[in-house]
Amino acid sequence: xxxxxxxxxxxxxxxxxxxxxxxxxxxxxxxxxxxxxxxxxxxxxxxxxxxxxxxxxxxxxxxxxxxxxxxxxxxxxxxxxxxxxxxxxxxxxxxxxxxxxxxxxxxxxxxxxxxxxxxxxxxxxxxxxxxxxxxxxxxxxxxxxxxxxxxxxxxxxxxxxxxxxxxxxxxxxxxxxxxxxxxxxxxxxxxxxxxxxxxxxxxxxxxxxxxxxxxxxxxxxxxxxxx
Amino acid sequence: xxxxxxxxxxxxxxxxxxxxxxxxxxxxxxxxxxxxxxxxxxxxxxxxxxxxxxxxxxxxxxxxxxxxxxxxxxxxxxxxxxxxxxxxxxxxxxxxxxxxxxxxxxxxxxxxxxxxxxxxxxxxxxxxxxxxxxxxxxxxxxxxxxxxxxxxxxxxxxxxxxxxxxxxxxxxxxxxxxxxxxxxxxxxxxxxxxxxxxxxxxxxxxxxxxxxxxxxxxxxxxxxxxxxxxxxxxxxxxxxxxxxxxxxxxxxxxxxxxxxxxxxxxxxxxxxxxxxxxxxxxxxxxxxxxxxxxxxxxxxxxxxxxxxxxxxxxxxxx
Numbered sequence: 001x002x003x004x005x006x007x008x009x010x011x012x013x014x015x016x017x018x019x020x021x022x023x024x025x026x027x028x029x030x031x032x033x034x035x036x037x038x039x040x041x042x043x044x045x046x047x048x049x050x051x052x053x054x055x056x057x058x059x060x061x062x063x064x065x066x067x068x069x070x071x072x073x074x075x076x077x078x079x080x081x082x083x084x085x086x087x088x089x090x091x092x093x094x095x096x097x098x099x100x101x102x103x104x105x106x107x108x109x110x111x112x113x114x115x116x117x118x119x120x121x122x123x124x125x126x127x128x129x130x131x132x133x134x135x136x137x138x139x140x141x142x143x144x145x146x147x148x149x150x151x152x153x154x155x156x157x158x159x160x161x162x163x164x165x166x167x168x169x170x171x172x173x174x175x176x177x178x179x180x181x182x183x184x185x186x187x188x189x190x191x192x193x194x195x196x197x198x199x200x201x202x203x204x205x206x207x208x209x210x211x212x213x214x215x216x217x218x219x220x221x222x223x224x225x226x227x
Numbered sequence: 228x229x230x231x232x233x234x235x236x237x238x239x240x241x242x243x244x245x246x247x248x249x250x251x252x253x254x255x256x257x258x259x260x261x262x263x264x265x266x267x268x269x270x271x272x273x274x275x276x277x278x279x280x281x282x283x284x285x286x287x288x289x290x291x292x293x294x295x296x297x298x299x300x301x302x303x304x305x306x307x308x309x310x311x312x313x314x315x316x317x318x319x320x321x322x323x324x325x326x327x328x329x330x331x332x333x334x335x336x337x338x339x340x341x342x343x344x345x346x347x348x349x350x351x352x353x354x355x356x357x358x359x360x361x362x363x364x365x366x367x368x369x370x371x372x373x374x375x376x377x378x379x380x381x382x383x384x385x386x387x388x389x390x391x392x393x394x395x396x397x398x399x400x401x402x403x404x405x406x407x408x409x410x411x412x413x414x415x416x417x418x419x420x421x422x423x424x425x426x427x428x429x430x431x432x433x434x435x436x437x438x439x440x441x442x443x444x445x446x447x448x449x450x451x452x453x454x455x456x457x458x459x460x461x462x463x464x465x466x467x468x469x470x471x472x473x474x475x476x477x478x479x480x481x482x483x484x485x486x487x488x489x490x491x492x493x494x495x496x497x498x499x500x501x502x503x504x505x506x507x508x509x510x511x512x513x514x515x516x517x518x519x520x521x522x523x524x525x526x527x528x529x530x531x532x533x534x535x536x537x538x539x540x541x542x543x544x545x
Contacts, residue, residue: 050449054545072541079451090446094251106240107452109233151450 001159001190002026002049007058009044009214018044020214021058026192028158031185033201034194035225036211042194043087045211046163049192050084051075063158080108083152083189085162089144091136091151097123098132101150108155122154126180142173149177153184160184162193166200174200201225237456245463252436256468259432263472263526264479266425267519271480273418274515279504280407288404289320293369295359295376296389299327303357309384310359316375318368323360331355356386426526433465433527434534444538458535465531469523477516484508 002024009019019041026032036042047053048060051067060067065078091100098119105115123129126146136144145165152160162181166174178200185191195201201208201224208223209216218226249256295313297306303326310324325333331348334355338344348355361376363369375381376390437444447457484505508515 051541052449053542056545073454075541076448076451076453079449084449086449090442090449092443092446094443103447104450107447107450107456109237111232111236 001028001030001063002192003059003061004048005059005061007048007055007060009041009048009053010056017056017214019048019055022211022214022216024209024216024219026190028190029185029188031182031191031204031206032193032209033204033206034192034209034211035196035201036194036217038196040211041214042211043163044214046084046161046192046194049161050082051078076107080155081157081159083155083157083160085145085148085152085160085165087164087167089136089148091144091147093136095136096132097128097134097136097139097147100136100147101154104151104154118154119150122150125153125183126150127176140173141168142170142176145169145173145177146180149180149184153189157189159190159192162191164194164196166195166197171199178204198225241456241459242463244460246467248460249464249467252464255432255436256464259429259436259465259527260468260472260475262425262428262432263468263523264475266422266429266526267472267476267523268479269421270418270522271476271515271519272483273414274518275480275504275508276414277411278507278511279500280411282503282507283500284404284407289362291362292323293361293363293372293376294389294391295361296356296386296391297358298384298386299356301357301384305384306357306359309381313359313361313372313375316372318364318372320362320364322362325358325360327353327355327357330358333358356389361390426530429526430530430534433461433530437461437531437534437538441538444535448539454539457539458532461531461535462528465527466524467527469525469527470520473516473519473523476519477512480508 003026004022004024006021006023007019008017008021010017022041022045034042034045044053048055049062051070054067062078063081070078092103095103101119101122102115105118110118120129120132123132126149128143128146128150131139131143136147139147145168149162149165152162160181165177165181169177174197181191181193182204205222205224207219207221208225210218210226295309297309301309306324306326310322313319314322331353334348335345338348361372363372373390376385444457484501487501488505
């Protein structure tokens with residue numbers, strides 16, 4: 001589902017490489033946690049997957065799409081197939097909860113009737129029923145993050161990438177978010193999660209990839225947190 | 228769902244979002260439209276002024292003619308044939324034939340108040356020759372007519388001092404034409420200059436608005452929105468500015484003419500014939516309105532297309 005082959009990313013030659021020959025293979029329906037300290041290269045890795053950045057060298061293939069052969073006009077189509085949850089939520093501030101989630105469907109040209117039918121279902125999955133008309137600023141951090149998750153999964157992507165989705169949340173809300181991710185994974189979506197949260201990593205008992213100074217330090221199944 | 232249907236939904240959404248954004252960003256709309264209105268008003272004013280000047284020149288020059296004085300031996304039939312022959316020449320707008328009697332009356336009318344001249348003309352036999360007035364289409368191209376008139380065969384039909392070009396009058400008219408042309412050229416340069424400056428200001432205003440919403444653009448991009456899905460609403464918004472600005476500028480000019488003709492109680496300001504300008508404006512209202520709207524739309528659409536460009540680019544550096 002996700003294949004990285006000796007991927008290197010250099011932003012600035014004087015600073016060394018942010019990622020150094022990373023190779024990673026993620027199977028369909030897998031739940032992979034990427035851990036590592038700030039600056040280790042986690043976010044760079046995710047930005048490469050969403051094609052916000054291009055690798056300096058190496059190969060990336062996701063869902064059969066070779067990024068080297070990807071044309072600019074096809075990047076939006078790629079992004080529609082990947083659900084992304086950002087650490088800073090990235091909600092549209094002038095849109096309500098409903099509109100934020102609906103926006104992901106409007107982009108792909110879904111009709112209004114279908115949107116009205118689909119969005120409430122997804123908001124129900126992330127436990128936001130009844131908050132459809134709130135603006136993002138009226139929500140707590142955990143609620144905003146769940147809106148972002150709803151938006152990421154509403155198109156039923158095969159892959160969900162979540163960049164420290166619990167980073168700004170207290171433990172209770174953090175676990176709410178993680179439960180939602182587990183639920184989605186159970187329905188068949190491949191999940192790639194980056195986190196700092198030791199407690200979450202240890203309790204999830206999933207495959208853990210540890211990145212340090214831009215390199216993969218370890219890659220273990222049913223693992224716990226160690227940096 | 229068919230592709231066609233999907234495209235319709237998308238187009239509908241783009242237009243709707245653009246309209247909503249227009250309403251939500253009123254302060255920006257006012258700023259951008261203020262600049263646009265000034266530009267479009269000046270352009271419209273110069274178009275009308277230009278048409279008026281052209282009309283003024285045409286009116287003055289249409290009164291100018293070449294006078295062909297006929298020898299007293301020439302019969303009425305010969306004179307009419309000659310007039311017809313002149314009429315067939317290129318650049319001849321019209322010819323007027325006056326027989327001796329008519330020419331005398333015209334002479335007397337032209338010299339009213341100068342008793343001694345009139346008395347001299349009315350003495351004994353009529354000294355005023357039969358005359359053909361030749362009105363050229365373009366005063367600057369009378370050479371061929373002149374050549375035709377001075378051919379020996381044709382010269383024989385005329386008196387010694389024929390043809391006459393009314394030299395002093397032509398010179399005065401040349402001066403006016405020259406002055407108006409210079410004025411018009413200065414006007415065109417000023418308008419172009421102003422249009423460029425205000426296009427830059429409009430561009431900047433729209434760019435600032437888009438800068439304020441760059442995060443939003445970036446989020447849309449990350450969610451997989453296509454270029455035109457993101458850009459479309461901005462263009463729609465700018466087109467609304469353009470259409471409204473065009474309407475306002477037309478209303479301003481209309482009001483200005485109404486005020487000028489009623490308050491000044493004058494039909495012209497120097498070379499600018501206000502009455503004609505107002506008539507021209509009224510007669511060509513639809514065409515001018517269309518021109519203004521087209522300009523406003525192009526100006527707005529181009530500015531917002533360029534201004535969104537940089538936020539929609541994908542990274543190409545490795």
